[in-house]
Amino acid sequence: MKKNTISTYVNPVGSMRVLSSREVSRLHDTSQTGLYQLFRQCALAVLNGEQSGDDAEALMRSFHDFDIQIKQEHRGLKLELMNAPATAFVEGHLILGVRENLFSVLRDILYVATHITDDPGFDISSSTDITHQAFEILRNANAFIAKQLPNIVVCWGGHSISRPEYEYTKKVGYQLGLRGFNICTGCGPGAMKGPMKGAYIGHAKQRVKQGRFIGLSEPGIIAAESPNPIVNELVIMPDIEKRLEAFVRLGHGIIVFPGGAGTCEEILYILGILLHPANKDMPMPLVFTGPASAKGYFEHIDRFINNTLGKEAQAHYQIIIDNPEKVGETMRKGLDKVTRFRRKHGDAYYFNWLLKIDKEFQLPFIPSHQNMTNLELSQDLPTHQLAANIRRLMSGIVSGNIKEEGVNRIRKHGPYKLSGSPALMDQVDQLLTAFIQQSRMKLPGSVYTPCYEIVR
Template sequence: MISVIQPPEAMALLSQIEAESLSDTAYGELYDLYRNCSLAVLNSGVQTDNAKELLDKFSDFDIKVVRNERGVKLELINPPKSAFVDGEIITSIQINLYAVLRDIIRMSTLSPRHILPTGMDENSLSHGKMITNIIFSILRSAQILVAGKNPNTVVCWGGHSISKAEYDYAYSVGVQLGLRKFDICTGCGPGVMEAPMVGANFGQSKQNSSTCRFVGLTEPSIIAAEPPNAMVSNLVILPDIEKRLEAFVRFGNAIIVFPGGPGTVEELLYILSIKLLPANRHEQIPLILTGGRESEEYFNTINRFIMDTLGEKASRAYKIIIDDPEEVAVQIKKSMEMVKDHRTLIGDSYCFNWTVQIPEELQIPFVPTHENMYNLNIVKDMEPYKLAATMRQAFSGIVCGNVKEFGIRQINEKGPYVIRGDTGIMQSMDRLLADFVAQGRFKLQTHEYKPCYKIEM
């Protein structure tokens, strides 16, 4: 089966180098990235969390960027049938295919010289500021930054492998957020990444409104494992997990954390590292942890882990609300006013938080090889924000070994990652991960889970 689609005018004009770099004759890293991300989008709504299985299932899929007299066209060869209705590609999937083309091209061309004014040397900015400006450039290119709009974006974090009750609760919170016409931003996959969007869509329909945006922020190795859910209206692909997480924090105005697994703990440790950095003590980053009554013990476990490893100060950085979707939305609405007042006072943008300081440990990409995971050496005498950042790397590695093609291949070849550190911290981490295994929070599959990690005390 071959299907041909014509990109919109903004994406129809590619340079010769851009088009050739994405052609199947190039057979380079960029082409593979483009093909894999496109395949993930074409599988939107499919419940999977294994990149290798998805790529193997559609090994005969190909996508060609063909230049012609009208600009370029995309040829889809053996695409998933689920992406089509009566022979026509589903509109939302087609739009997100254009987003893949846009962001992969952006990644291939983006460098410091593309974001600096003429005459400014790239050495004039710190490495961290350069990364932040690159993230801003990607989000602006995706047209999700709206100048002058009051703070309105709620980031929702949580797991892809959750129970029906947890999904329903996240949906109920989404309804309350939709009734208040908030934009929803998630990691764009299944589970908690979908439920608040579905709920918010229903909530805003009750207000006879269609103003809400459903923004999905992802990165190449995650989108390959977890295709976008069907609700995503604005898809953005960031170059790596660190830039994706920074984009969440700078683009979002408030954060809600629902139940999840190691990926959710990674996100929580990321924002706690930022909140524990002394330079951010005046920053307004509302953070709520919430779930239904059945999730109360889950959050008690998370809170105990944070207390045992990072201390009471870290536990004061968030509020836990159990089984009260309306109260969550009420608190978010109140916090939006605080965010607006703070941004107005300091003259910062409503749509992109420039002033929050991101520790260098959170900006530099962490590659979870066996050696890098072993060398983390997580110890108690680190500054709290550094300890949170280092534990974030450990959980990032576990996520990689769990769902990403690179990590799965490494685990198959060399066995589980070894994580080591102070006995007390390792015991807390081991208890938390054991609870996740018992609760089925690692994988969507129902068969017995084989851990991709080993805790060394």
């Protein structure tokens, strides 16, 4: 079916108005090490944000003739868009929010390539240097407000949630907005969009004129979770691990809505970090919440955590069902504790330097079939290390479900073969089966074919 498209030129917004000839060359480089394909894919995802879908490959096929080029002129730069999705335009003019996000993509891709990846001063095996990389990317994106008290609430959850669950996320977001909180999500649809919409209304009632709706994405997932229209600060991190670190160092509290393997990955990430002995006294309000219809989902999650990571992990979160106001009150009290802790220890309000994150949670995990098979999945491991490995397992499943590279691996080599201690793998199997039965692995209406097989 022919898609409605528009071809036009777009002027920059923000501070990025000129590029060097070297930067332009890198953006036009179509080789394997060039930035062209990455820039094109991320730009198309931003332009297609009004449409639902979680298949990056299908998006690229639908707009196979889409192209984007840098036009360097004596007065600055322009972007030439060819055959771009018409839904990103109003009467031929690119929607301002889409235009801002488009240049955020350009900013972050170039910065990571020229100041992070190519910088020999960063030791990619050093935990400290990895944290500094995340810091530098966020700082370059102007994500830090130095003197603002802790008020950024990270909201995690699925992109394929049901309508009642989506409406609930808006109600929670409304309560957060009434309390003046800013929202940070993975920037996509579903549970990433709802809290922002709700908070926007709360901000309007409280006359909050500069509300922040921060979206953190990464190249492998942006096409499957295109930035929603509410996002007014988009940051593209280079990989999922730095994206997760950005969430927990930039945010001050976390709310988890229903989701699938990706949401489970996020839960295991934060629990694994909080279980580290060095973070024993670190305040990080963590709430799992959903409408009454999601009670069974959180019972599955809670049971899985108890049977794999134990009661110590359960002590780090609170489950609140069908009570948005209580979620807002709980987060308010939690952020007050965060403020007192940061003030007492002299830590920055805008970036959590004191949080200890081991390399197991920082080093990029490539979900090849060999790496997935070699994952050590045993309850004999230290609890925070077990959480790291199950997190990697979930990350691989997300890749096999929706990321273009992962989908291609599954198509070529078949499903991942997963193995580990029998009791642990039974728990993993039960949880993933519940996700499938609840249609949490793909968008509603899609037929899900598992990208994994548990070997016993």
